[in-house]
Amino acid sequence: MKKPWGGRFEKSTDALMERFSASIAFDQALYAYDIAGSIAHCKMLAKCRILKPAEAKKIVTGLEKIRKEFDAGQFKIDESLEDIHMNIENRLTQLIGPVAGKLHTARSRNDQICLDIRMYLRDEVAEIMQAIQQLGKTLLTLAKKHIDHIIPGYTHLQRAQPVLLSHHLLAHLEMLLRDKGRMQDALKRINVMPLGSAALAGTNFPIDRHYTAKLLKFPEVSHNSIDSVSDRDFLIEFTSAAAILMMHLSRFAEEIILWSSSEFDLIELSDAFSTGSSIMPQKKNPDPAELIRGKSGRVYGSLVALLTLMKSLPLAYNRDLQEDKEPLFDAVHTVKLCLAVFDGMLATAKFKKIPLAKLEASGFLTATDIADYLVLQGIPFREAHAITGKTVSYCLKNNMTLEQMSLAELQKISSRFKKDVLDHISITSSVERKASYGGTAKKRVLEQIARLKKELARK
Ligand code: ARG
Numbered sequence: 001m002k003k004p005w006g007g008r009f010e011k012s013t014d015a016l017m018e019r020f021s022a023s024i025a026f027d028q029a030l031y032a033y034d035i036a037g038s039i040a041h042c043k044m045l046a047k048c049r050i051l052k053p054a055e056a057k058k059i060v061t062g063l064e065k066i067r068k069e070f071d072a073g074q075f076k077i078d079e080s081l082e083d084i085h086m087n088i089e090n091r092l093t094q095l096i097g098p099v100a101g102k103l104h105t106a107r108s109r110n111d112q113i114c115l116d117i118r119m120y121l122r123d124e125v126a127e128i129m130q131a132i133q134q135l136g137k138t139l140l141t142l143a144k145k146h147i148d149h150i151i152p153g154y155t156h157l158q159r160a161q162p163v164l165l166s167h168h169l170l171a172h173l174e175m176l177l178r179d180k181g182r183m184q185d186a187l188k189r190i191n192v193m194p195l196g197s198a199a200l201a202g203t204n205f206p207i208d209r210h211y212t213a214k215l216l217k218f219p220e221v222s223h224n225s226i227d228s229v230s231d232r233d234f235l236i237e238f239t240s241a242a243a244i245l246m247m248h249l250s251r252f253a254e255e256i257i258l259w260s261s262s263e264f265d266l267i268e269l270s271d272a273f274s275t276g277s278s279i280m281p282q283k284k285n286p287d288p289a290e291l292i293r294g295k296s297g298r299v300y301g302s303l304v305a306l307l308t309l310m311k312s313l314p315l316a317y318n319r320d321l322q323e324d325k326e327p328l329f330d331a332v333h334t335v336k337l338c339l340a341v342f343d344g345m346l347a348t349a350k351f352k353k354i355p356l357a358k359l360e361a362s363g364f365l366t367a368t369d370i371a372d373y374l375v376l377q378g379i380p381f382r383e384a385h386a387i388t389g390k391t392v393s394y395c396l397k398n399n400m401t402l403e404q405m406s407l408a409e410l411q412k413i414s415s416r417f418k419k420d421v422l423d424h425i426s427i428t429s430s431v432e433r434k435a436s437y438g439g440t441a442k443k444r445v446l447e448q449i450a451r452l453k454k455e456l457a458r459k
Contacts, residue, residue, distance in 0.1 A: 004086055013080075023322050024077055027084040029329060031070045033119040034084050035063050037112065040215035041195060042103055050106065050205050055099050062096040063088070084116075085109050106207050108199040110229040110317040115195045117328070119216065121238060122190050124332045125183050131339035132180045132245075136456050138347045139173045142166075143449055147442060149353050150431055151266060152365055159363040162427045165351060167440040170448055175248040177455060182241035190234040193218035197225035200316035230316040232306065235328055239303040242331045246296035249338055253289035256345070260286040270348035273341075288345045292338045299334055302327035359427050360403045364392050366430045367402065373424040377416045387414045403427075 003013070013021075039060050046056035066088055069075040081087045086109075092100035143166035153163035193213035196203060202225040213221045222228040259266035269286055277283035305327040309320055359365065367388050374384035390413050395402060402425050410417040423429050435441040438448075 003082075004089060018080055018082075021082060021319075022079055023083045023325065024079060024081065024087060026325055026329060027113075027116075028077060028087070030084050030116040030120055031075075031088070032067065033116045034088055034112070035067045035070075037115045037119065037195060037216065038088070038103060039063050040212050041107060043215060044208055044212045045102075045105060045205075047211055048206055048208050050207070051102055055102055058096045058099055059092065059103050062092045062100065065095060066091050083109070083113075085112055106198060106203040106205040107195060108197075108229075110199050111194050111197040111225075113321075114197075114229060114231070115193065115216075117325070118190055118192065118194065118218075118234065121234065121328070121332075122187060124336075125187050125190065125238065128242075128332070128335055128339065129180050129183050131336060131343070132176050132183070133456060135339055135343045135346070136173050136176050136180075136452075138343050139169050139176070140449065140452055140456060142346065142351070143169045143173070143445070146351055147445065147449075149351065150356075150359060150427060151354060152359065152362055153440070159365060161368055161434075162359060162365045162430050163434075163440040164431060164442065164445050166449070167445050170445065170452065172248070172252050173452060176245075177452075179241065179245040179248060182244065183238075186234065186237040186241050189237060191218055192220045192222050192234075194222045194228040194231075197222060197228035200226050200229050226316045230313070230318070230321070232310055232321065232324055235324055236303070236306050236310065239299070239306055239328065239331050242335045243296075243300050243303045245335060246292075246299040246338065249342055250293045250296035252342070253293040256289040256349075257286045257293070260289075266352055266354070268350045268352065269345060270350070273345040273348055288341050292342060295334050295338055299331045302331035356427060360401050364395070364402055366425050366427060367392055369424045369430045369433065370402070370421065372433075373421050374414070374416055377418075379416060387416075390414075 003009070042051065042056050042059045042063070045051040046053055051059075066075065069091075075087075075091070078087055078090065081090055089100060089104065092103065146165045146169075149165040150162050151165045151168060152159040153161050153168065193209065193216060195212055196207050196209040209221050213219075222231075256267060256269075258264050260269060269284070269288070271284070273288050274284045275287040277285065306324060309323050313320060370391060371381065371384040371388040374387055375381050379387070391402070391405070391410065394409070394413060395405065405425070407417065407419060407422065410421060424433075432441050435444055438444065
């Protein structure tokens with residue numbers, strides 16, 4: 001096949017080189033954006049009298065036909081035509097003849113590919129933001145449902161203080177809302193219209209780039225043609241937001257995996273979101289969570305691939321840039337899939353309520369409350385800490401829980417213990433006392449549920 005750029009070439013491309021340089025296997029995913037961009041470009045050329053109305057009409061009709069062929073899965077890809085742009089242009093020539101060649105006036109594939117990926121990514125980011133929203137709503141529903149469910153909170157993966165399960169779940173929602181904010185922020189810099197920068201220098205033709213931007217619903221036009229064709233910051237920004245999001249999902253997934261074990265026994269995943277073992281009949285494994293944890297690595301990989309791709313790249317367009325698409329597509333695909341699976345996994349899971357007696361027996365969760373109690377009696381915190389330490393040590397020696405201690409026993413350790421200390425020892429009162437703003441007391445958590453509900457309702 002004669003290449004559209006083949007004018008100065010005498011020999012045809014080596015078959016290996018042809019395969020090596022082709023991007024059509026993956027950039028065909030951009031067909032709808034490439035066609036929409038071409039239609040807008042064509043209309044702009046007609047408006048600026050660079051194309052005759054009849055020519056523009058022919059081109060637009062042809063492009064619309066090609067879009068239908070793609071939509072119906074009937075478009076015949078020609079590998080030798082390198083990329084999506086040339087496949088579409090070639091088909092347009094078959095359909096409408098040489099007038100098709102006028103479409104590429106005042107543009108280059110260098111600005112065309114930038115336009116395509118910006119249009120693609122702004123749609124995908126909108127979808128990802130919606131998926132985050134959906135997962136957020138599921139978390140909020142769970143938080144409301146389990147508002148009286150107390151779990152041990154952990155630091156250093158050691159039982160620390162009792163907290164509401166809702167409070168813990170909403171911690172993950174806070175992370176997700178920051179992820180959504182980062183996506184929103186990246187969108188500002190994705191949503192810039194590069195077409196008309198041409199190869200790198202701009203064009204001789206009297207084009208109206210702002211009109212193209214208006215047709216394609218871009219709020220901004222890029223300001224420097226050299227930067228326009230070589231900038232991939234917006235991909236890196238997106239992938240870095242995506243990598244952080246995956247890091248969050250991976251942390252949450254790790255907890256789901258721990259919580260599913262008999263050691264934690266806090267959650268049971270639905271059969272619909274678990275798998276079995278081919279050898280051990282008793283097993284039910286939290287595979288979706290494990291896969292999400294594992295897939296975070298792919299998205300970090302995309303981020304590092306893109307950063308490395310751009311490092312030391314001289315201005316302006318370089319063919320290296322073709323390598324941006326596969327990591328980008330993989331990151332988009334992975335993030336969307338993981339958000340959807342996480343949502344399904346959580347929405348169908350059963351959280352198991354821990355009986356109070358088990359919480360009490362589970363490791364001096366209220367020790368800090370005893371220290372706080374002593375502070376209220378006027379003892380400096382450090383001293384209170386030491387007295388409480390002695391109390392814990394007494395319990396350990398006598399194989400009992402804090403809750404099982406009598407007032408007499410406590411008073412043997414310190415005379416500052418009064419009758420009301422027994423109140424501070426209980427798990428439920430410990431939670432209720434964490435009433436500082438953002439704390440785990442029920443009224444504080446309910447306050448955050450109300451705030452988050454509003455936040456999630458915002459468009
Ligand atoms: N396939 C190319 C890419 O993805 C499109 C631009 C090619 N431009 C060029 N001058 N070869 O970057």
